[in-house]
Amino acid sequence: MTSQITTHVLDTAAGRPAQGVHASLQVLGELDWRELAVGVTDSDGRITNLGPERLQGGTYRIEFATGPYFEGSGTPSFFPSVALTFVVAETGEHYHVPLLLSPFAYSTYRGS
Numbered sequence: 001m002t003s004q005i006t007t008h009v010l011d012t013a014a015g016r017p018a019q020g021v022h023a024s025l026q027v028l029g030e031l032d033w034r035e036l037a038v039g040v041t042d043s044d045g046r047i048t049n050l051g052p053e054r055l056q057g058g059t060y061r062i063e064f065a066t067g068p069y070f071e072g073s074g075t076p077s078f079f080p081s082v083a084l085t086f087v088v089a090e091t092g093e094h095y096h097v098p099l100l101l102s103p104f105a106y107s108t109y110r111g112s
C-alpha cells in the first residue's frame with residue numbers, strides 16, 4: 001500500500017539517503033496534534049506507507065527524529081527534531097514531503 005503521504009529523507013552532508021530516521025504523521029485537531037501513523041526510513045531514505053491511502057482535508061505535519069539519526073553516526077547536530085507542517089486539500093492528491101537534512105540545516109519542498 002502507498003499512502004497519500006510519503007516522504008524521502010536525504011542526508012545532504014553525507015551525500016546519501018538517511019536510513020533509520022523515525023517519523024510521525026500528525027493531524028491538527030481543535031486543540032492539539034494527534035498522531036496518525038509512525039514509520040522509519042528504509043535504506044533509500046523513504047517511507048511510502050506513512051498513514052492511510054486517503055486523508056481528510058486539514059493541517060498535518062511530519063515530525064522527524066533527526067537527533068537520534070545523527071547520534072547514531074557520532075555526528076554532532078543542532079536540530080533534535082524537524083517538524084514539517086502542511087495543508088492537505090480534499091482532492092485526494094498524493095503529497096510527497098521530502099526532507100533535505102544536514103547536521104546544522106534542513107530544507108524541504110513539495111515533491112511529486
